[in-house]
Amino acid sequence: MNTFLPYTLAGGALVILGLTGFILHRHLIRRLLAFNLTGSGCFLVMTGLAQQGQGVDAVPQALVLTGIVVAVSATALALVLIRRWYHLTGLTGLPEDIEPELQQGDNPAEGKTQGAPH
Amino acid sequence: MLSWLTEGPSLLPWLVILPLLWSILSLTAGQRLQPLIATTAVGLILLATLLVLLQWLQRGDHFYSLGDWAVPLGIRLRLDGLALLLLLLTSGITSVCTLHAGRYLQEYPRAKTYFWPLLAFCWAAMNVIWLSADLFNLYVGLELLGFSAVGLVALTGEKKALAASLRYLYAALLGSLAWLLGVALIYGHQGQLDISSLALTFTDSISGQAALALMTLGLLLKMAAFPLHSWLPPAHASALPPVSALLSGLVAKAAFYILVRLWLEMAPDNLTFSAAQLLGALGAAAVFWGGWMACRQQQLKMLVAYSTVAQLGYLLLLFPLTTGTGEEATRLAWEGGWLQLTSHALAKAAMFLAAGNLVLAMGRPDLPGLHGAGRYLPFSLLGFGLAGVSLMGLPPSGGFMAKWLLLQSALLSGQWWWILVLLSGSALSAVYIFKVYQQCYVESDNPDRFRQPALVLDLSALALALLALALGILSAWPQWLISTALPGGAA
Secondary structure (H helix, E strand, O other), X not given: OOOOHHHHHHHHHHHHHHHHHHHHOOEHHHHHHHHHHHHHHHXXXXXXXXXXXXXXXXXXXXXXXXXXXXXXXXXXXXXXXHHHHHHHHOOOEOOOOHHHHHHHHHHHHHHHOOOOOO | OHHHHHHOOOOOOHHHHXXXXXXXXXXXXXXXXXXXXXXXXXXXXXXXXXXXXHHHHHHOOEEEEHHHOOOOOOOEEEEOHHHHHHHHHHHHHHHHHHHHHHHHHHHOHHHHHHHXXXXXXXXXXXXXXXXXXXXXXXXXXXXXXXXXXXXXXXXXXXHHHHHHHHHHHHHHHHHHHHHHHHHHHHHHXXXXXXXXXXXXXXXXXXXXXXXXXXXXXXXXXXXXXHHHOOOHHHHHHHOOHHHXXXXXXXXXXXXXXXXXXXXXXXXXXXXXXXXXHHHHHHHHHHHHHHHHXXXXXXXXXXXXXXXXXXXXXXXXXXXXXXXXXXXXXXXXXXXXXXXXXHHHHHHHXXXXXXXXXXHHHHOOOEHHXXXXXXXXXXXXXXXXXXXXXXXXXXXXXXXXXXXXXXXXXXXXXXXXXXXXXXXXHHHHHHHHXXXXXXXXXXXXXXXXXXXXXXXXXXXXXXXXXXXXXXHHHOOHHHHHHHHOOOOOOOO
């Protein structure tokens, strides 16, 4: 038994909690928060698991630091996209049936604006 | 010169540094300087790729330790035949896309500002992935690649593109989390992350199995394997054509490349017969479902995007055909699988560029919009058709050589069911490609609205399509390159 085991277990719990939220929620911001929670869980598992029995290991801490930077950038990028999406559509989520809706809704519009193809 | 190639410093890090420098410079520089910076940067990266090729021919497979830190603390870059093939492919396709984008983006002044930095970023991330020999470095590479690809999809700022890019981003994030958790388990258990060191010590343990399962799941999501593919078609179809070409041609392959490194190089003994068959079955399902959905699409670029789902499915056949089969069957499958990746990368990039040109010329994104195109656009259609020849796997294209090798491997190893997949997949792709052609030769009563696309747009699509075609005739050198990296083959 050592002091690092609780960290690993807490990390595992956070991952499960976060993943559940990520899959169940539709609100984009909630899903983003769930992603951050899962990420934190992964980091805890990474530091906790590696230090069991071997004492303090600096490598996972460096890895987690990198991982935090990546997670911050991911959050920033997602927030920019979500804000723009909200301004354009007024929606806070991506309904799963948005695909056929968009296609049906856009076809006549695209027929009219022939000057701006993409 | 020769002594410099054998003894001089390795140029591997420059393949990552140069695109990153380009990215930063083009973010800070003004609009007017962009073409100059882009031309210089592409030139320098192509030169570096060429020099790396020459260095590899002189000294063979080698490692480069970043900052002279040795494994296990340091991070290594690794160059072998496979990495080299993908580096060459990336440099070739990306520079043609740059050429195409330089002209095409004149229509989209707003998108231009961020296109160049993101493209350079994407290039750097791909080179990181091809060269990485370290699981955590691969994580960083995957994330960078995902972010820049999402940014490129969202570039036009339109509703459809935004929805697609958000969906793409969430899929990518979920995939990387699964990968990261796997990395955490492996580091916790093994205490190191270097792939070739792990290959020596990787043991069959519960945490090892769990890590491999998590990482595989994450990568399958990222490479849009069958049940996890729904984010790919809208993302690839709603992006600008040079972006779609890059994403379908190269970015989608990065996760597959890592998957192969992971299973066949790091933990070959853990890949059981049934697991390999399962991966192959997912691939077969993708071939059928992607092909069927492509046949049903009404938008030209959605059709091409679903064809990517189908063609990525062929790649997964590499696993059942190299696991537990004889030496000869394994070699054939290995060469066929990577040749399929190469020829699909070239052909699909060409096809997306050509599809973009067709849409630009006809002014409508849907298939009936192509009516009458056959009278005006033989040049754009030629590019589309030549790419189609390779996708269908007709001789003498690269696609034919690849499928031929896979077919022989399936015959040799007695796994006849994959032959059915290969043949019916080709038939399905013939159906959706001829469907496009049929629309082009229908005459409509409406007055023609038609714009001739610039010559450079058509030429870039045609160049890639010709390369895909030539790959079938000149496949000896790429095949040799691939075979040098056969796992366990050299030993």
